[in-house]
Amino acid sequence: MDNRPIGVFDSGIGGLTVLKEIVEQLPGEDVIYFGDTARIPYGTRSRETVIKYSFQCIRFLLSKDIKAIVIACNTASAMALEEAKKVFEIPILGVIEPGANAAVSATKNNKIGVIGTTGTINSEAYQRKIRRIHPNLEVIGISCPLFVPIVEEGWEDSDVANMTAEKYLQELKEHDTDTLVLGCTHYPALRYTIGKVMGDRVTLVNPAYETAQSTKILLKENGLLSEKIDGGKYEFYVSDDPEKFRRIGGNILRKEISTIQKVNIELL
Template identity: 55%
Template sequence: MKIEKKKDMPIGVFDSGVGGLTVAREIMRQLPNESIVYFGDTARVPYGSKSETTIIRYSRQIIRFLLTKEVKAIVIACNTASALALDAVRKEFKIPIIGVVAPGARAAREETINKKIGVIGTEATVKSEIYKKLIQAEDPQISVSGRACPLFVPLVEEGFAKHKITQEVIDIYLSDMRKSDIDTLILGCTHYPLLRSRIREYMGEKIHLVNPAYETAMDLKRLLAEEEMLRDIPVNGQEEHGEYSFYVSDAADKFKQFANSILPYDIETTKQINIEEY
């Protein structure tokens, strides 16, 4: 395929639900010329309590769907799927695929001063210890402690980010982490940046919060440049940004409303598909 043709192709981005929109938002900001096809698996959210086998199956289905949209690269904008399925799908599909874990681990390793890092995420992500493995592979002197926060995802998905009950849940999950001597905390789920201000308020200003979304967007930019697939101008040549398409497996109207509350550009339509067909 000609290089110019590949440059015009969109980037596929997927997550278990709305959390991956934090990554899509960062891609829109850092790579405004790129087009995006986003899939949110809203019918099967959350992923964090599912088995590795199930997460890999879901990821395969979604990637097969995204390939029908002729994407040039795929971003797994979900920590759970990045932790449990990335290696498997990279072996299976001949397309560049990146996750959010490695960029976040690198950023935390570079930020910590006292070499004590905390990670919050879904049960599956924390149990996998993927952040700990990646960080200590580069610096064994860094200690990494994890805390699963399974209720954060449904609270975000249901629009309770600013509700007082969320603050109570934050206290339950993070009280021990706040008492510890970590200086860096990884928001190890793409839903969690939507709780960033509440977590920041609770943990205090001295703790550096790492949001892997920005680092992931920059990794994607480097990857596309290396592969000569970076889009120089918007695909339609006139608009100030690329074209964005959104698909979900359930509750399209609810997803659209949420997306329009956090993305820099309004989306007009969200299409619902049966992902089990892929």
């Protein structure tokens, strides 16, 4: 048993969808959350830059005496997880592997689609992970850069969202994909619109949910589960002005975020 907190980081607010699943599935765990809001989005940046930023996030979390790290950002998981595992000794988990495993389990016709930021899709992280589990699967990756600003505008159910989804998902529909990985933490908010465009037969995989499941298994296997059954405590840190994080983050978590501290992440 280990009552120290889990460290979770993301390029900003989106990773709170992963925290929300951890809160629900591991209600006794304390969590330190860091959102790199000064440098969001990671999705358009080079691999080298994303690795540098991710290592700074990890060094900050390590300064808080945590027992494990969850990379709640698809881009950082895609580009920096393997490198981080080589450098840091603490157990580290990303969102890609849990999402890839769930997609392979769900598909019946062996045709999987993955949508995400340009960085996540171009890294081929989901595609490679899925093919490593099952080499004969057909995987198509589509980057959807308009989806994040659509969610941040609150336009999830608008005509613009619908038409944008039609444009981005056309190729997946033509290929008869039966499983679709929502490979960006903002995308579950578009679940209804994406589901409508893809049709009822298509299974949508939410890596946030799967990652919380995998975190539970990782902690159990390493004897790191908290003794507490509920009453987990949460601390929030960001690298830019906390106000936007407080407002949008409160909506995602469905509870008020009372204390948020600002961190000078560039010096770490």
